[in-house]
Amino acid sequence: MSRAVPMKRRLFLSGFIAAFLSGCANKFRTYNGPVVTRLRLYKGQRLLILDGSERVLRTFPIGLGFAPEGHKQFEGDGRTPEGSYVIDRRNPESLFHLSIGISYPNEADSAFARARGRSPGGDIFIHGGPRPGIDPTNKRDWTAGCVAVTDQEIEEIYAMVKDGTPIEIYS
CATH class of the missing domain: 1.20.5 (Single alpha-helices involved in coiled-coils or other helix-helix interfaces)
Structure with missing residues (x-):
């Protein structure tokens, strides 16, 4: 016993x-489907689009930085960048489930901030794992400038999107 x-x-x-x-x-x-050739992010519509060479492959609703209007200029401004960037890294150990990095700041972003004696910030990612009580699909903006999706969605995005993929971010 x-x-x-x-x-x-x-x-x-x-x-x-x-x-x-x-x-x-x-x-x-x-993911064994068509190659994702670019990402398009429409901040005003809170929409991320993954394009293939012949068609849209997938769309996702998103959440943004806590002050989403306008282009990110300085560290801590809560804005999500606008412009042309690339997916440049991935973090499988992210505090936000999984994440893929956006190449912000570029040289122009850095020069603008430096000319004003400020930091442009950095560490802009597409990630999952919203803090408890926040659902990025309801268009509430809560990040420090990143792009938020659900954990299930970042798993798809992480598998589909390779480093070096261009991303265009529109207002």
């Missing part, structure tokens, strides 16, 4: 660990 309790506990823990690990494994999806 004394061995039954530890055995049940071991089975329970084994099951819990297996469930936890299988959940982690689902974070990294595979």
